Amino acid sequence: MSATTGPAPKRATKDIAEEIPSDLNIPDNYVQHTLTSQKPLPPFAWKNFREELNWLSVVILTVTPVIGLIGAMFTPLRWQTFLFSVFYYFVTGLGITAGYHRLWAHRSYNASLPLQYLLAMAGSGAVEGSIKWWCRGHRAHHRYTDTDLDPYNAHKGFFYSHIGWMLVKPRRRPGVADVSDLSKNPVVRWQHRHYLTLILVCGFLIPTVIPWLLWGDARGGYVYAGVLRLCFVHHSTFCVNSLAHWLGDSPFDDKHTPRDHVITAFATIGEGYHNFHHQFPMDYRNAIKWYQYDPTKWFIWVCQSVGLASHLKVFPENEVRKGQLTMELKKLKETQERLAWPSDSNDLPVISWESFQEQSSKRPLILISGFIHDVSNFIDEHPGGPHLLVKFIGKDATTAFFGGVYDHSNAAHNLLAMKRVGVLHGGMRQGIDDKVVPPSQRLKIARYNELSSPYGSSTAYSDGEGILG
Secondary structure: OOOOOOOHHHHHHHHHHHOOOOOOOOOOOHHHHHHHHOOOOOOOOHHHHHHHEOHHHHHHHHHHHHHHHHHHHOOOOOHHHHHHHHHHHHHHHHHHHHHHHHHHHOOOOEEOHHHHHHHHHHHHOOOOOOHHHHHHHHHHHHHOOOOOOOOOOHHHOHHHHHHHHHHEOOOOOOOOOOOHHHHOOHHHHHHHHOHHHHHHHHHHHHHHHHHHHHHOOHHHHHHHHHHHHHHHHHHHHHHHHOHHHOOOEOOOOOOOOOOEOHHHHHHOOOOOEHHHHHHOOOOOOOOOOOOOOOHHHHHHHHHHHOOOEEOOOOOOHHHHHHHHHHHHHHHHHHHHHOOOOOOOHHHOOEEOHHHHHHHHOOOOEEEEOOEEEEOOOOHHHOOOOHHHHHOOOOOEOHHHHEOOOOEOOHHHHHHHHOOEEEEEOOOOOOOOHHHHOOHHHHOOOOOHHHHOOOOOOOOOEOOOOOOOO
């Protein structure tokens, strides 16, 4: 075998190995098994910081802003350079959000080869690692969100999830995540192979040369469109791991930390509707409403319109609405549980007509819809006058209450139910079933185990004296 062909079989073997799904044979209890069987490194200690820090990341993330700030002190900012810096920020930012994130990590749409190469180069200019490396970590983040197998676990604090996880060597390896599909992609392999060159060209050479050629500001291009622009892109992306798990609300699911907020959206080129994204990661959108800020979504849509992208994935609207409804009902359930409600009919004593008559002579009791109500603290407050209540003491006022004299409001019915003290034995009339439940309880939210309760209304009959007292 010649020297030129000798290494080929090894490369082929490696390529084949990379194309086998890495999570193909993991156990069903992989997370628990890994956390219990693999010991993490000891907690970070400053006395050993030379061994504990990831020095490549430390240098990139600390030296870059220092160079940028010093350069800005001695380099005037021309308006052309400023506008180009903002433009190039969006170019390289979209390389991450539309390329690394939504195209390669989540496969939320298909991109033509020209668009893939463009996004791969733009993403290289963001200097955040190769597509393959970045997506491997991000897929682990989605699969193991908020666990110790999540490479940027939000439960470890804002600073850690924002930047700390890159500065310090990880305490344990991230959970397994398959990237075999990316190993087969020629654009991903091209970028991975030439990544260092692409960083220099797309991260620093292009933003320096263009201002130099067009308006003679090479130094300004390097400082502002190159170095400082890179700092902004870095922290814009990092906010997806930190701010998007800290600020906002959870309109689709509150099981994990991802949240939605417009401020995060503006800070991350549209990645701020993170609760939606974690629920529906294959959707090419982050923002589902037309007025929500998501330039990455708009960019992908425009690419589709001009034939550069296709097969934009959208999660079924019916299922999206179910997620929203679930959280809306959960919030209503929490509000519901903070309110006082009438006693359950199963908890009230069953009283005979004779006992009802006898006890009505001692205190003002009125029968409505089969329930006995004590109105002693409401007679003087009755809007229709106390005489209308007094005349029905010891009597059935169902007809009068429900429109015979006045068709009382929902509020009146709800308040009346709070005054229940007993149930009349056999006292509910036929055909008034809808009058028994007060309006506030007709749409009362119940958990599934409450709906399937095996217990019925089997309160024992009693006509004992003083049971209502």
